[in-house]
Amino acid sequence: MNYQTKQDELDVKKWLASEEKGADACGDFDYCACCDKNEQFPCAHAAEKKAKESKPAAKKPAAKSAAKPAAKTTAAAKPAAKTTAAKK
Helix, strand or coil: CCHHHHHHHHHHHHHHHHHHHCCCCCCCCHHHHHCCCCCCCHHHHHHHHHHHHHCCCCCCCCCCCCCCCCCCCCCCCCCCCCCCCCCC
16 A cells, blocks of 8 residues: 555545535545554545554355265155054
């Protein structure tokens, strides 16, 4: 990431928001919670940190089981039909 370019982009966004609000909008954005004003490009770094936090962790593929596959099951035999002696 080019931090200078991202910082410039976010500075314009912040400037426009400040003009609309009539006050400094620094601290009003969702990424501001990750801000460290001691960094060279604080908004760019904060936006990157926020983006990393909001991305869901990549799912690891399920490990293939080393266990033997389950034995094939067979259908249960049908019970023999009941026969009744014919009554005469």
